[in-house]
Amino acid sequence: QVQLVESGGGLVQAGGSLRLSCAASGRTFSRYAMGWFRQAPGKEREFVAAINYNGGSTYYVDSVKGRFTISRDNAKNTVYLQMNSLRPEDTAVYYCAAVLAPFSYEIKWEYDYWGQGTQVTVSS
Numbered sequence: 001q002v003q004l005v006e007s008g009g010g011l012v013q014a015g016g017s018l019r020l021s022c023a024a025s026g027r028t029f030s031r032y033a034m035g036w037f038r039q040a041p042g043k044e045r046e047f048v049a050a051i052n053y054n055g056g057s058t059y060y061v062d063s064v065k066g067r068f069t070i071s072r073d074n075a076k077n078t079v080y081l082q083m084n085s086l087r088p089e090d091t092a093v094y095y096c097a098a099v100l101a102p103f104s105y106e107i108k109w110e111y112d113y114w115g116q117g118t119q120v121t122v123s124s
Helices: none
Strands: 004-007 010-013 018-024 033-039 046-051 058-060 068-073 078-083 092-099 118-123
Touching (some): 033 078, 046 068, 046 078, 058 068, 078 092
Parallel strands (some): 010 118
Antiparallel strands (some): 004 018, 018 078, 033 046, 033 092, 046 058, 068 078, 092 118
């Protein structure tokens, strides 16, 4: 069992930055690939970024490439999402999720564990 708790969301002006954190419980964190997803009001939950178990590979949706960076610290059981050059369309609830050996990092149904989400609001 893995429990995930996100933090770091908030209100920021367009062009600003935020860093989201996701703290995981348990001693098996380093076995899991981790993903960030987001869900805006009235929309489906969508893939944002993912990182493999040891941080050696990362994946991003096209709309955030060059602006967002996913990273992890297995010693701290934490995954991060650094978000720069934020845009109003980035406004959403952001969720972290954990999965063992996924077929595809972008498919939300692959993920076994989810956090409760943290709100990110970008004003124009």
